Amino acid sequence: MKLDPGARQAVLRTAATSIAAQFGLVEAAAPGTSDLRGALGEHRASFVTLTNAGELRGCCGTLTPARPLLLDVWSNARASAFRDPRFPPLTEREWWSLSMEVSLLTPCERMMVASEQQLLLELVPGRDGLVLEWSGMRATFLPKVWEHFTGPRDFLRRLKEKAGLPSDFWAADMQVWRYETEVITAERPAALEDRPAS
Numbered sequence: 511m512k513l514d515p516g517a518r519q520a521v522l523r524t525a526a527t528s529i530a531a532q533f534g535l536v537e538a539a540a541p542g543t544s545d546l547r548g549a550l551g552e553h554r555a556s557f558v559t560l561t562n563a564g565e566l567r568g569c570c571g572t573l574t575p576a577r578p579l580l581l582d583v584w585s586n587a588r589a590s591a592f593r594d595p596r597f598p599p600l601t602e603r604e605w606w607s608l609s610m611e612v613s614l615l616t617p618c619e620r621m622m623v624a625s626e627q628q629l630l631l632e633l634v635p636g637r638d639g640l641v642l643e644w645s646g647m648r649a650t651f652l653p654k655v656w657e658h659f660t661g662p663r664d665f666l667r668r669l670k671e672k673a674g675l676p677s678d679f680w681a682a683d684m685q686v687w688r689y690e691t692e693v694i695t696a697e698r699p700a701a702l703e704d705r706p707a708s
Contacts, residue, residue, distance in 0.1 A: 640665070647674045
């Protein structure tokens, strides 16, 4: 179920405030679970993606809905900014020019496929996010990543490589799940922080 405009704005403010508080720009703590109501308190999985001039600057998230939505967003925003192993920690100077995207995931749906060809036929480009797992190796691509690939075959090959598998690998015990996302974006999230009224 999609969030209403007020809840969507609260999600963006929470992500922005989490990062700003780490820099000491605001005084704020993670949302208290007892204070969360309605959709914002439901257990949901999310990803937070940071970009600088269109280039990825950090992306971390969860696939399992294990905590209230705003708490998940708070934690994933901070992880994307400071703990994505692909990038150095975000600097305060960068923060002022970044764009941010919060993806709220639907529950993962197991896909029972007998072959790679069946999986390719069932995937819906632009809509499906995909989780791939085999023998402890696991990776996911959000639905937005489809725009970087030419079609399902390219998408799947790159996802296997991300998981540490050969691009042409397939096994009968490969496990795959798909999900969809509701995406909330902010061009300058640094302007959204929850600052105390002066």
